[in-house]
Amino acid sequence: MNAQPTQQDVAAMAGVNKSTVSRVLRGRRDVAVATRRRVLDAAKQLGYRLDPALSRIAAMRWRKQHMHAGNRIAFVESERSADHERYWRGVSRQADPLGYGVDRFCLDDYHSVASVGSILLTRGVKLVVLAGFPSASALVGFPTQSFLAVHCGPTEPGFPFSSVMMDLPRVLSEVWTTVRRAGLVRIGLVQYHYCESHYRSLQLAGTYRALQALASDPVVPTLQIHDKAPGAAMRAQAAGWLRETAPDLIIVGCDLASEPFVELRERGLAIPPLVSLATDPEATGIAGYTRGLGELGALAVRQLHLNYLAGEHVAARSMNSLVEPTWQDDHLLSSSIATWIDQHPPPERLIA
Structure with a gap:
């Protein structure tokens, strides 16, 4: 054991990954209560203390990321599945040529879609590709008015965002x-x-x-x-x-x-x-x-890009794009x- 315990040491004792430890120690609320308590108890037992110098570096990195948040797309999926993996590949393939970076969020790792929405707001991310949320009720708590989003797959009447689907x-x-x-x-x-x-x-x-x-x-x-x-x-x-x-x-x-x-x-x-x-x-x-789910993911990014160029007012207008199957x-x-x-x-x- 090192003389000065590290976040990796805390993660090992708490049975979580280092990223979870970092989120807990920064006061983030997107971690389950039981997990947060376990991490804090482990940090206390080990005598872990945040390094002020490292905290300043992390803050600088965060500010830099926040400045460029407009160039990032969040891919938010309701669960891990083979279909969503295909969407993700299409999203990733299309995002880079258009100048966007992509971050992936799965509800399996968070409390709810509302908590994911809070994280995106904190990071300043405005562009979202959704997968697995076919109805407005599936997005309860998600701040829909704060994002431009496109959903991969069919949606029901009243859905607040555009969608791309097979005909x-x-x-x-x-x-x-x-x-x-x-x-x-x-x-x-x-x-x-x-x-x-x-x-x-x-x-x-x-x-x-x-x-x-x-x-x-x-x-x-x-x-x-x-x-x-x-x-x-x-x-x-x-x-x-x-x-x-x-x-x-x-x-x-x-x-x-x-x-x-x-x-x-x-x-x-x-x-x-x-x-x-x-x-x-x-x-x-x-x-x-x-x-052609990969093509649906790519089309979602292209649609999102066009919406972004057209202005934020399109967030309130639902447009469905159909892809011809092969x-x-x-x-x-x-x-x-x-x-x-x-x-x-x-x-x-x-x-x-």
Whole structure:
């Protein structure tokens, strides 16, 4: 142990990282009460004292950072996830050419979105890219009037900021046209609660019903799968829906919605072709459109940059930008449809 204990020593005793110790000792309130108490107790036991010279240097660095805060973008995510990581890569890739630095904040590390907002205000950061906050209620406590922000992904009516999202109703129309041309008429839609906001789900369901009515196709009830249901319950729900509706093809709102069907297929049940409206490049065995989440992140930065140049008054105006998705594997869809038709001739497929 050093004669003069360091912040690293305090961190080791308290079981936290050095950054947390620094925030606690500077009086920051964005650390959990229990953690703050543990750090202060460790510092007291070790006899740690702030070095005045180092404190002055830190203050100088802080002032320098604060002066240039206008050139920084905060990426604020509701949780750590693979989707948010893809957003982050796109944000990082686009920020540098436009002259911005980017800082990442995840609510897993903070009390609430309100505490993150307080930190950004303290640092003078005005530009924010959000991920995982689809409704105004998800931003309770966040000082929305103090920031220019763009949200990655769909948002519900009344959301205070602009958003960038995939044009999923358009994708659904394109998929519908493609499979109808192949001779399939019993087309089922499966939605997964976690992937889509309530408003977005209604949009897709409305588009689906309109397409059915326009083509005078047999009505196949939409299957809604809830993300809180156990895997066995999802499989049972999916199997029951298949028995009742006998679809020729299943359109899923996202890859997660396809999981119970893939599992049923692995257990030996005959499953119609699956098409994902929003898939990932690494997904295998499912034809679909790639979400291009990295491109959504990059578009969010470009939109934010334009808002910034236009002036702060745009903060109160919500503008939604749609990104055209890219077809991932047309051959996979064609071959899966052909195989299904061969194995299930019209008398078996077209159930009155």
